[in-house]
Amino acid sequence: MAPTDYSSNNEGQAPRTLEELQALSIAISRGETDLHLGPRAREVLSQLIELRGDQSLLSISSLARRLNVNPSTISRLARALGYERFGELQSLLLSSSLTPTRSFYRQHATAALAADKQDLQAQARQLCGEHQLNIERFMEGLTNEDLDAFATTVMGARRVRLHGMRQFHAFSSFLAYGLGMIRSDVGLLSDDSLGVAEGLASMTAGDVLIAASCKPYTRHVIDVCRAAHDNGIRTIVVTDYSSSPLVRHSEIAILAPHESSFISNSMVTFLGAAECLVNACATVGGDGAAEALSRRDKLIDQLDIEIG
Numbered sequence: 001m002a003p004t005d006y007s008s009n010n011e012g013q014a015p016r017t018l019e020e021l022q023a024l025s026i027a028i029s030r031g032e033t034d035l036h037l038g039p040r041a042r043e044v045l046s047q048l049i050e051l052r053g054d055q056s057l058l059s060i061s062s063l064a065r066r067l068n069v070n071p072s073t074i075s076r077l078a079r080a081l082g083y084e085r086f087g088e089l090q091s092l093l094l095s096s097s098l099t100p101t102r103s104f105y106r107q108h109a110t111a112a113l114a115a116d117k118q119d120l121q122a123q124a125r126q127l128c129g130e131h132q133l134n135i136e137r138f139m140e141g142l143t144n145e146d147l148d149a150f151a152t153t154v155m156g157a158r159r160v161r162l163h164g165m166r167q168f169h170a171f172s173s174f175l176a177y178g179l180g181m182i183r184s185d186v187g188l189l190s191d192d193s194l195g196v197a198e199g200l201a202s203m204t205a206g207d208v209l210i211a212a213s214c215k216p217y218t219r220h221v222i223d224v225c226r227a228a229h230d231n232g233i234r235t236i237v238v239t240d241y242s243s244s245p246l247v248r249h250s251e252i253a254i255l256a257p258h259e260s261s262f263i264s265n266s267m268v269t270f271l272g273a274a275e276c277l278v279n280a281c282a283t284v285g286g287d288g289a290a291e292a293l294s295r296r297d298k299l300i301d302q303l304d305i306e307i308g
Contacts, residue, residue: 014081015092016092018092019143024081025049025242026247028045029244029248030247037080042243043241044069044073044077045081045243048089049093049141049242051063051066052093052095053093058094060086074086127260130259130261131268135269138255138272138273142254142276146252148284150236150252151284151285153234153236154183154277155182155285155288155289157206157208157234158185159185160186160209160210161188161189161203161209161210162179162186162188162210162212163188163209163211164221165218168212168214168218168270170267171212172212175210175274175278181293182289183292184292189224200224200228203231204232208236209233210238211224212239212270214244214265214270217244221246222246222249225246225249234251235250236252236253236254237253238253238256240257254273256272257269258270
């Protein structure tokens with residue numbers, strides 16, 4: 001999410017909307033508020049936000065089982081956020097329509113390994129349905145302010161570098177390709193000629209680093225975000241939860257749900273998010289982005305790269 005002035009519950013006023021609750025959760029992760037929560041409480045809060053509209057929210061006992069915590073933990077969290085009782089937080093989280101009951105947050109490789117070998121299409125149908133739900137949740141949490149902050153920051157920077165490990169290396173490459181179509185000086189933080197430290201050293205204050213990771217988070221990516229942020233590099237993260245350790249070292253956080261029955265972390269919503277972000281940058285870039293695309297098309301024609 002974009003930077004927010006939602007500083008704390010100094011006056012005991014609880015968030016009134018899901019957007020305010022998300023903003024407060026991010027502010028807590030960044031240490032920008034007087035309200036301090038422990039690591040487990042921060043994780044529970046981010047999980048509650050992701051569960052908005054879910055049937056497990058109908059009862060504090062069922063919710064506690066879902067999150068594997070005591071009901072008292074949830075009650076204490078609600079009071080810490082400024083609510084007099086859990087029911088007030090519950091009403092806010094249930095303001096989204098209830099989602100169908102399905103194994104959505106806990107199945108990973110188990111679902112694939114236990115699937116009916118005679119009906120692989122059913123497994124594919126379930127997985128695609130989960131992707132649809134993830135994309136819907138992504139759009140519920142994404143705001144116009146998030147997109148504008150991302151696009152304005154990226155298109156206004158002198159240099160943009162992207163960083164991710166494992167699956168997120170592919171995500172970073174995809175996003176770098178898209179941004180490279182509409183502006184200059186975009187690339188991966190570490191390429192064949194430079195390591196990560198050298199790549200960071202070549203950046204100056206005001207340049208932009210876009211880093212990505214999701215749970216279980218890669219320690220190296222967290223360290224890179226911390227180093228970039230500490231050295232004045234504007235840091236944007238694409239991650240899963242507001243409690244993600246990347247958020248603390250970021251100026252802008254784009255949150256993308258990913259839980260599904262895929263054997264690993266699903267990238268579908270992250271790649272969908274990348275396309276949304278590139279399109280937003282193209283819109284904000286205006287004539288400059290259009291000229292960059294025209295130059296690209298002209299060179300593709302000159303080099304006779306594509307076959308009709």
